[in-house]
Amino acid sequence: MMRKTLFADLILPVPIANRFTYRIPREMESLIIPGVRVVVPFGKRRMLTGIVDSIHEKAPVHYEARYIYDVLDESAVVTPHQITFIDWMASYYMATPGEVLNAAIPAGLKISTESYVQLNPQADLDELDESDTILDLLHQLEQRESLRYEDIKEITGEKDAFKTLQYLSKKGLVILYEEVRERYSPKTEKYIHLATHLAGNDKALNETFETLARAPKQEDALLACLQLIKRDADLSDQLQRIPKKALLDSNASAAAIQALIKKGILEESEVIVSRFSDYSRELKQVTLSPEQQKAVDQIIRGFDSTDVVLLHGVTGSGKTEIYMDIMQHVLDNDMQILYLLPEIALTTQIVQRLRAVFGDKLGVYHSRYSDNERVEVWQGVLSGRYQIVVGVRSSIFLPFDHLGLVIIDEEHEHSYKQYDPAPRYHARDAAIMLASQHKARVILGSATPSMESNYLADSGKYSRVRLENRFGDVSMPEINVIDTLRKTAQKKMSGPFSDELLEGIQKTMDSGQQVILFQNRRGYAPYMACHQCGHIPHCSQCAVSLTYHQYGEKLICHYCGMRESVPIACDSCGAKEMKPVGLGTEKLEEEVALLFPEAGVRRMDLDTTRTKNSYERILNDFAEHQFDILVGTQMVTKGLDFGGVGLVGIIDLDLLLHYPDFRSHERAFQMAIQVSGRAGRRDTVGNVFIQTRDLKHPVVQQIMHGNYDAFYSNELEERKEHAYPPFTRMIRITIKHKDRNITREAAQTLERRLSAALPVRILGPQEPLVNRVRNEYINELWIKLERKGTSPALIKKSLLNHADNIKQEKLFRSIRIIFNVDPY
Numbered sequence: 001m002m003r004k005t006l007f008a009d010l011i012l013p014v015p016i017a018n019r020f021t022y023r024i025p026r027e028m029e030s031l032i033i034p035g036v037r038v039v040v041p042f043g044k045r046r047m048l049t050g051i052v053d054s055i056h057e058k059a060p061v062h063y064e065a066r067y068i069y070d071v072l073d074e075s076a077v078v079t080p081h082q083i084t085f086i087d088w089m090a091s092y093y094m095a096t097p098g099e100v101l102n103a104a105i106p107a108g109l110k111i112s113t114e115s116y117v118q119l120n121p122q123a124d125l126d127e128l129d130e131s132d133t134i135l136d137l138l139h140q141l142e143q144r145e146s147l148r149y150e151d152i153k154e155i156t157g158e159k160d161a162f163k164t165l166q167y168l169s170k171k172g173l174v175i176l177y178e179e180v181r182e183r184y185s186p187k188t189e190k191y192i193h194l195a196t197h198l199a200g201n202d203k204a205l206n207e208t209f210e211t212l213a214r215a216p217k218q219e220d221a222l223l224a225c226l227q228l229i230k231r232d233a234d235l236s237d238q239l240q241r242i243p244k245k246a247l248l249d250s251n252a253s254a255a256a257i258q259a260l261i262k263k264g265i266l267e268e269s270e271v272i273v274s275r276f277s278d279y280s281r282e283l284k285q286v287t288l289s290p291e292q293q294k295a296v297d298q299i300i301r302g303f304d305s306t307d308v309v310l311l312h313g314v315t316g317s318g319k320t321e322i323y324m325d326i327m328q329h330v331l332d333n334d335m336q337i338l339y340l341l342p343e344i345a346l347t348t349q350i351v352q353r354l355r356a357v358f359g360d361k362l363g364v365y366h367s368r369y370s371d372n373e374r375v376e377v378w379q380g381v382l383s384g385r386y387q388i389v390v391g392v393r394s395s396i397f398l399p400f401d402h403l404g405l406v407i408i409d410e411e412h413e414h415s416y417k418q419y420d421p422a423p424r425y426h427a428r429d430a431a432i433m434l435a436s437q438h439k440a441r442v443i444l445g446s447a448t449p450s451m452e453s454n455y456l457a458d459s460g461k462y463s464r465v466r467l468e469n470r471f472g473d474v475s476m477p478e479i480n481v482i483d484t485l486r487k488t489a490q491k492k493m494s495g496p497f498s499d500e501l502l503e504g505i506q507k508t509m510d511s512g513q514q515v516i517l518f519q520n521r522r523g524y525a526p527y528m529a530c531h532q533c534g535h536i537p538h539c540s541q542c543a544v545s546l547t548y549h550q551y552g553e554k555l556i557c558h559y560c561g562m563r564e565s566v567p568i569a570c571d572s573c574g575a576k577e578m579k580p581v582g583l584g585t586e587k588l589e590e591e592v593a594l595l596f597p598e599a600g601v602r603r604m605d606l607d608t609t610r611t612k613n614s615y616e617r618i619l620n621d622f623a624e625h626q627f628d629i630l631v632g633t634q635m636v637t638k639g640l641d642f643g644g645v646g647l648v649g650i651i652d653l654d655l656l657l658h659y660p661d662f663r664s665h666e667r668a669f670q671m672a673i674q675v676s677g678r679a680g681r682r683d684t685v686g687n688v689f690i691q692t693r694d695l696k697h698p699v700v701q702q703i704m705h706g707n708y709d710a711f712y713s714n715e716l717e718e719r720k721e722h723a724y725p726p727f728t729r730m731i732r733i734t735i736k737h738k739d740r741n742i743t744r745e746a747a748q749t750l751e752r753r754l755s756a757a758l759p760v761r762i763l764g765p766q767e768p769l770v771n772r773v774r775n776e777y778i779n780e781l782w783i784k785l786e787r788k789g790t791s792p793a794l795i796k797k798s799l800l801n802h803a804d805n806i807k808q809e810k811l812f813r814s815i816r817i818i819f820n821v822d823p824y
């Protein structure tokens with residue numbers, strides 16, 4: 001009987017929308033199962049790590065299948081659920097499964113291939129007629145065993161050293177090869193135990209001690225070791241291993257331990273340990289208030305009719321405790337829980353609260369973790385060590401296989417949306433999809449629900465539970481709106497502060513409380529301008545002004561990151577009168593410190609939180625009242641829970657209100673209410689001061705009265721009138737090219753064809769406000785899909801086809817077309 005040849009379909013991390021079929025070598029047949037990682041050759045000289053999706057006997061028709069090169073896992077690291085999820089995400093967000101896979105898998109689980117170069121042992125280096133660079137390279141190779149591709153580039157000074165290498169390889173002077181290496185490395189610790197022949201053998205031990213009579217340090221070390229073993233009460237077994245570190249801590253010298261090992265008295269071993277220490281729970285018992293208990297009951301009843309419940313509770317109503325109560329039920333049923341948060345800054349506080357109750361069942365996953373740490377969380381979910389994961393948006397990709405509950409806290413937050421690179425997904429929406437795959441339940445929590453979620457609750461698709469009061473009879477903060485237009489006329493502004501705000505800050509600090517000041521702009525000043533001619537320095541690659549950062553004296557482009565030093569004289573007229581204009585957090589911090597010299601002031605924004613533990617430090621110090629005034633961007637607006645905040649100031653609400661985007665009102669309302677909610681969360685009534693020039697603006701009025709329902713119904717009218725979400729779904733198509741005309745022409749051509757072919761509304765093409773970034777011009781088309789119209793899947797397919805077609809044309813060959821589904 002003929003033996004069958006087996007093939008595997010793989011997902012590879014490349015932006016091509018297919019599965020790739022490879023042959024399974026005979027000796028790997030039993031090893032290759034769905035969900036394991038394999039290494040395969042790809043193209044001429046690349047090696048890639050892929051995931052096995054399925055195994056079959058059908059040889060591909062259009063190409064000769066190549067062999068799988070290696071298999072990396074003994075059991076699946078990706079679950080079947082994940083593969084379904086990856087495929088769904090790729091098609092919904094118009095990305096490829098490979099792009100999703102790339103986002104999903106922590107870098108530590110990817111294999112890197114590195115090209116190495118070695119001197120051909122047969123090569124004769126004498127009498128070579130080559131350039132000095134090449135001779136230099138060959139001599140370096142002669143001295144070393146091998147060089148990495150990267151090193152070669154450095155030696156030759158060439159950007160692409162491959163040509164040189166090919167040349168040398170053809171001449172038989174060098175050998176090129178690839179080495180595959182796993183990036184994840186487990187953390188190990190050294191352990192010490194007593195040699196087998198000594199354990200439990202007092203006679204032998206005594207004899208050993210005698211031999212050490214002249215080596216007191218070794219004697220001490222052995223004694224210390226025995227004491228450590230005995231201290232552990234329930235272990236009679238003297239073979240127990242003790243951490244070498246513990247032995248060193250008990251003052252045994254490293255040299256003495258080494259000597260004992262050499263003599264065969266002690267033995268050393270290495271053990272793989274977790275990067276995350278075990279947390280014992282303190283078992284904090286929380287009693288829910290009657291209103292909270294009622295909400296829990298309502299949520300559970302809500303799940304009878306819908307899988308998603310929207311928990312709309314005012315700031316400080318104790319939503320977290322409600323989640324925790326329901327989580328306990330889910331754990332009792334042995335199901336997994338995913339708890340999503342919009343921002344790393346928030347994980348610190350929430351994790352502390354959750355850990356007190358759930359101990360080491362809790363894994364945390366976010367981008368500040370190292371690759372190795374992320375791999376351990378991934379494996380911890382696979383192995384069942386972590387039943388609960390708290391994390392930011394990428395945690396939806398973890399290998400869950402029996403999710404019971406997904407909590408999406410602060411569900412209105414737009415940081416749940418991934419902008420770049422693909423897949424451009426919204427973690428809230430994707431998590432709801434993930435939950436439905438697992439038949440799990442979802443709680444969306446917010447004090448200011450998104451238009452979409454509230455709309456779906458209105459229409460009965462979600463259940464809704466409301467909490468109108470703060471926990472523990474705490475009052476809602478008092479909101480004061482200050483008319484800065486009038487204050488300016490009355491000369492009652494000092495810099496960005498009105499007299500009322502300053503007075504409020506002073507009073508708050510006098511009463512021993514703390515202050516949060518919010519300004520949604522980082523840097524020192526939004527731009528610099530010449531006092532003589534008005535010239536404003538712009539980024540050379542983008543159509544935006546450069547932001548002035550006082551720290552380091554730099555002008556920085558917030559679009560492409562380009563930095564340049566601050567010009568002494570104006571580029572345009574030569575006058576030496578360049579001045580910063582406007583107010584960023586850096587300047588705000590400076591002004592506050594000047595006005596309140598006795599106060600401690602710190603700042604929290606992107607610039608002060610770049611390092612791993614910086615959030616924690618700022619937040620912990622604030623919680624411990626080590627400083628009085630926290631200045632920051634939207635980072636300070638989100639679900640933070642501090643007891644001592646008496647006042648919150650919004651320096652310039654207009655900045656939020658008048659942003660050219662259909663969601664600006666929604667965002668302004670949400671941010672203002674959220675940041676206000678940080679005030680007065682314990683006993684005294686909090687104060688909020690909001691500065692604006694637009695007192696009569698309806699949204700300002702709604703914020704002032706904390707009236708979500710009024711805001712929602714007004715805004716819904718607007719959205720309906722202009723056919724914006726939630727009444728439609730939008731897809732943004734971005735066309736980019738370095739030539740402005742080609743960009744426009746491509747956009748126009750695409751628009752014409754789409755209009756002719758598809759029953760959709762198209763806005764544009766138009767140039768966005770910032771119409772050039774990194775030297776590429778930008779045009780946008782906006783597609784509006786009716787909620788009940790042609791299948792979005794078909795339309796997306798057609799959009800992709802049209803995009804592919806247009807790129808076939810000579811003029812448009814190098815344009816880039818980027819799709820962003822639900823681009824908000």
Ligand SMILES: Nc1ncnc2c1ncn2[C@@H]1O[C@H](COP(=O)(O)OP(=O)(O)OP(=O)(O)O)[C@@H](O)[C@H]1O
Nearest residue numbers: 287288289315316317318319320321447471639641
């Ligand atoms: N049942 C309870 N027992 C003791 N303390 C509670 C209880 N419920 C809530 N709290 C406390 O009340 C405060 C506010 O609760 P929490 O932070 O959960 O509010 P929230 O609804 O998430 O608010 P926000 O929307 O502003 O984030 C917290 O300090 C919390 O510990």
Ligand SMILES: [Zn+2]
Nearest residue numbers: 539542557560
């Ligand atoms: Zn730029």
